[in-house]
Amino acid sequence: MVRPAALLALSAAAFAGDFLPMTPIGSDCLPVSVTMEGDRDYTRPALEQLEADIDFSGLLITSRDADAGISARIEENGSRLRITADVTAGGEVILTREYTASSNDLYTMIHALADDAVFALTGEDGIASCRIAFVLRTSDGYALACRGFDPRGYSALLRDTSVITTPAWSPDGSTIAFTSFRSDNGDLYAYDVAEARARRLLSRQGLNTTPCWTPDGASIAISASAEGNAEIFLYSTGSGSVSRLTARSSIETSPAVSPTGQQVAFTSDRAGSPQIYVMDITGSGAARLNYAHGYCDSPAWSPRGDQIAYAARAGGAIHIFVCRADGSEVRQVTFEGSLNEDPAWGPTGRHLAFSSNMDGRRAVYVVELNSLAVKRLTDSGECYCPTWSPARASQAAD
Amino acid sequence: MFWRKASVLLPVLLIAAVLVPGTSGCRRDTDDGSDSTIVFTPDTLDYGVWDTDTLVTDLSWLDTHQANLRDVFFEYDSNELTQAATEALMQDAAYLMSNPGFKVLIEGHCDERGTIDYNLALGERRAIMVRDFLVNYGVDSSRLQYVSYGKERPFVTGSDEASWAQNRRAHFRALPE
Numbered sequence: 001m002v003r004p005a006a007l008l009a010l011s012a013a014a015f016a017g018d019f020l021p022m023t024p025i026g027s028d029c030l031p032v033s034v035t036m037e038g039d040r041d042y043t044r045p046a047l048e049q050l051e052a053d054i055d056f057s058g059l060l061i062t063s064r065d066a067d068a069g070i071s072a073r074i075e076e077n078g079s080r081l082r083i084t085a086d087v088t089a090g091g092e093v094i095l096t097r098e099y100t101a102s103s104n105d106l107y108t109m110i111h112a113l114a115d116d117a118v119f120a121l122t123g124e125d126g127i128a129s130c131r132i133a134f135v136l137r138t139s140d141g142y143a144l145a146c147r148g149f150d151p152r153g154y155s156a157l158l159r160d161t162s163v164i165t166t167p168a169w170s171p172d173g174s175t176i177a178f179t180s181f182r183s184d185n186g187d188l189y190a191y192d193v194a195e196a197r198a199r200r201l202l203s204r205q206g207l208n209t210t211p212c213w214t215p216d217g218a219s220i221a222i223s224a225s226a227e228g229n230a231e232i233f234l235y236s237t238g239s240g241s242v243s244r245l246t247a248r249s250s251i252e253t254s255p256a257v258s259p260t261g262q263q264v265a266f267t268s269d270r271a272g273s274p275q276i277y278v279m280d281i282t283g284s285g286a287a288r289l290n291y292a293h294g295y296c297d298s299p300a301w302s303p304r305g306d307q308i309a310y311a312a313r314a315g316g317a318i319h320i321f322v323c324r325a326d327g328s329e330v331r332q333v334t335f336e337g338s339l340n341e342d343p344a345w346g347p348t349g350r351h352l353a354f355s356s357n358m359d360g361r362r363a364v365y366v367v368e369l370n371s372l373a374v375k376r377l378t379d380s381g382e383c384y385c386p387t388w389s390p391a392r393a394s395q396a397a398d
Numbered sequence: 399m400f401w402r403k404a405s406v407l408l409p410v411l412l413i414a415a416v417l418v419p420g421t422s423g424c425r426r427d428t429d430d431g432s433d434s435t436i437v438f439t440p441d442t443l444d445y446g447v448w449d450t451d452t453l454v455t456d457l458s459w460l461d462t463h464q465a466n467l468r469d470v471f472f473e474y475d476s477n478e479l480t481q482a483a484t485e486a487l488m489q490d491a492a493y494l495m496s497n498p499g500f501k502v503l504i505e506g507h508c509d510e511r512g513t514i515d516y517n518l519a520l521g522e523r524r525a526i527m528v529r530d531f532l533v534n535y536g537v538d539s540s541r542l543q544y545v546s547y548g549k550e551r552p553f554v555t556g557s558d559e560a561s562w563a564q565n566r567r568a569h570f571r572a573l574p575e
Contacts, residue, residue, distance in 0.1 A: 163550045165514065184503060184545050186518065207522060207546060210515045223519065230519040251523070254515035267516055274516045297513035311513050318513060338557075341513045385514065 019292075019314065019332035022322060025369045026350065030121060031063035038074040042081065042103075046074050046110055049150055053114035053128035056149065058350035058370040060118055067091075070117050076103065083109050087120045095120040107150035115392050127346050129392035132353055133157070133167050133176055134364050138381040144178060144191060146389075147377065149366075154378065157191060158198055167191075168211040168220070169387045176387065177201070177211035177220050188222060188235070202235060202242070210254045211235075214281075215261045221245075223253035223266075232266050232283070245283035256299040256308070257281070258325075265289065265299035265308055276310055278325075290327035298341055301325070304349035309333070311341040311354075320354050333367060334358070342384055347391040353377070355384035460572040463500055466493055467570035470528055471563065474509070477523040479531065487528060490570065491535035498541075504528050505569040506546040507553070509562035514548060521546030528568040543573075 032054055036047035050070070054060045060068075072085035081103050087095040097116055099109040111128040118126030133146040136154065141161035147154035158164065162182035169176050176191040180198075188208035191198040202208040206225030213220055220235045224242070231252045232245040246252040250270035257264050265278045271288070276296045279286035289299070293312035300309045302325075309322045320333040320340045334340040337358030344353045346366075353366045364377045364386045377386075468486040470479070479487065494502065506525030508517040525544035533539045554564040 163547060165518075165548075165550050181545070181547065181550070184543075186545070207518055209518050223515070225519070225522055230522065251516065251519040253519045269516070274513075295512075297516045318511075339510070 019321070019330060021335070022331045022333045022369070022372060024372060026058065029057075029059055029061035029370060030068055031066035032060045032117070032121065033064060033066040033069040034062050035069070035071045036074060037072070039076045039081075042074045042076065042106060046072070046083070046106060049107055049110045050114055053111060053126070053149065054117070055371075056351075056366075056368050056373070056375065057114065057118050057126050057128065058348075058368045059122045059124055059126070068121055070113070072113065079103055081106055081109065083113060085113050085117075087117045089121060107148070107152055111148065111150070112392065125348050125391040127348060127351060127388075127391055130347065131389045132344075132364060132366070132377060132386045133169055133389070134355075134378065134383050134387070135164055135167065135385040136378075136381045136383050143381075144176065145383070149375075149377070154380075157193075157196065166210045166385055167387050168213060169389050170213050171215055171217045171390060173390045177213065179207075179209040179211070188220075190237075201237075201240070204242075206230075212255050212257050214257050215259055221255035221257050221264055223255065232264065234281075245279070245281075246286070247283075254298050256301045258301045259303050259305045263301075265301055267297045267299065276308070278308075288327075290323060290330060292323075292330045293321075296321075298343060300343045300345055300352075302345050302349040303347055307349075309343035309345060309352055311343060320352065322352075342386060344386045344388055346388055353386035353388060355386065457574060460500060460574065463493075463497060464570060464572040466497075467502070467572065469570060470568045472524055472566040472568075474562070474566065475512070475520075477520065477527050479527060484531075487531050488535070491532050491537055494532065494537045494541070495535070499575065501541050501543065501573045501575055502532075503571040503573055504542065504544040505571065506544065506548075507551065507565055507567050507569060508549045509565040510549050510552065510557070511562065512549065514550070518546055518548035518550070521548045524566075524568050 034051055036043045051062045054062050067090050069088045070085060072083055074081060074083045079102055080100055083099045085097050086093045099112055101109050114128040115126035131146045131148045136143040136145040142164040143156040144158040144164050144167055145154040145156050160182055165179050167176050167178035174193055178189055179186050180189050185203060186207040186209050187200055188202040189198045189200050204224060204226035207230060208222055208224045210223045211220045218237060222233050222235055223230045224233045232255045234243050248270055250268055252266060252268045254267040255264050262281055263278055264281055265276055267274050268277050273295050274297050276289040276299045277286045278289055295313035296310050298311045306325055307322050308325055309320060311318050312321050317338040318341055320343050321330055322333055323330040337356045340354055340356040342355045350369050351366055353364060355362050356365050362382045362384045364383045365374055366377055367374045467490050470483045470486050504525045506521030508521050525546055529542050529544050532542060552565045554561040
């Protein structure tokens with residue numbers, strides 16, 4: 001289900017109060033014509049998925065009339081599929097690719113083709129091959145689950161009857177940090193994606209929660225309360241040592257490390273209510289981000305470095321907002337539902353995942369920030385706390 | 399059926415007899431080292447009978463303590479103790495002082511309306527408030543532990559004030575020492 005956030009904004013702006021709606025980021029999308037020929041059983045789902053990936057990229061848009069094009073052919077060979085594709089710009093072929101995989105991996109191949117086309121035509125990474133991990137809560141308990149942008153559904157990475165919460169995917173995609181309460185304590189765990197196993201990192205008394213990786217993947221910023229009340233710490237994954245960044249009697253939580261690794265945004269209620277602050281990675285120089293809201297939490301720093309997303313109370317509900325990294329130009333992203341939180345930027349800074357109860361039960365949604373189209377990603381159980389895998393590394397042309 | 403149950407129980411009981419010396423209800427009829435058989439007749443059903451499910455220390459006495467400890471409820475966005483909360487806590491403190499021999503885990507919980515990250519820390523404040531009250535009353539602090547679940551583990555699902563009020567609480571769990 002896709003619903004344009006801009007349309008929602010027009011109808012809801014009258015009730016939204018003081019906030020301007022989010023405006024499209026970046027330039028207009030490049031029109032691309034997409035064709036798919038070949039084995040009849042596969043051309044339709046392949047074309048549909050390719051068009052969906054292109055239209056959600058925030059960089060390209062499908063169009064009948066276009067200077068750029070993707071022409072692909074899909075063939076079945078036993079239980080394997082082969083896709084051959086040309087990417088053209090201005091009549092010239094700029095990329096020729098071939099993909100082969102089992103028929104189960106049709107969507108994986110299409111995502112790879114879409115990302116390769118985005119990179120060839122724009123020089124930027126696509127996000128079609130990304131997966132989003134999230135917490136899934138059902139009557140059976142909690143799961144760390146993940147899924148991609150296609151009809152394949154989710155896979156449960158870990159299940160437990162105890163609480164799992166605040167997962168964070170590492171920049172290299174190898175590990176998902178998260179908090180588990182299976183020992184009646186908020187312990188920090190690392191799930192190894194390749195080994196499909198979790199091991200415990202920190203079990204100091206109290207909370208070891210809301211992990212956020214530094215861009216070099218060497219450390220994890222967390223909120224931990226072993227020393228009396230919740231403070232921001234840096235946990236070194238290599239040495240296992242923990243260094244403290246904040247020292248206040250108030251609650252300090254929800255750290256978000258900047259893409260330069262030099263700053264940390266976080267939530268603190270030192271002023272009486274939870275607000276976003278920004279400090280150096282050394283812990284000095286904390287300054288409040290803005291004075292636009294009475295309650296803010298869950299900051300997320302765009303990979304482009306120029307914007308910070310967060311959740312804030314507005315008009316009796318909690319909504320997603322984005323502002324510049326200096327706190328100015330606050331814009332409202334969501335207008336529906338009463339609980340929109342956990343914003344997570346896509347790896348190219350052109351998408352935001354978040355959880356919302358706009359359709360009743362909490363689910364994970366993704367908004368593409370050029371068209372402001374909102375897509376719902378999950379449809380079973382109660383889903384929240386999204387975190388992105390990194391973009392598929394752009395491969396050199398063959 | 400009885401005999402089959404007895405023969406399944408036999409090795410289990412022998413192990414139990416080794417591991418839990420002196421526990422009543424587990425006796426060997428012979429001491430000559432041969433496989434002894436423990437005879438179950440309807441007359442002896444009410445003691446000396448072991449269900450395979452309960453071959454762990456019986457902790458049902460903890461349930462009694464837990465049922466006697468009243469949970470403490472909070473106002474929205476607050477970790478202050480209300481009048482009603484204070485009264486409940488005074489009863490709990492008195493109960494704990496007169497009933498030693500077990501530990502207490504204080505769970506702090508929040509309702510769904512705040513955000514996940516902040517609520518994890520807010521729940522901890524609630525648990526600490528309760529812990530501090532009990533310690534000030536005289537309960538031995540080494541008996542008390544706390545954890546915050548934030549809004550991650552609600553007691554009641556529902557998006558109305560009645561449900562929310564049920565979820566803003568400090569919950570007590572009795573644990574063995």
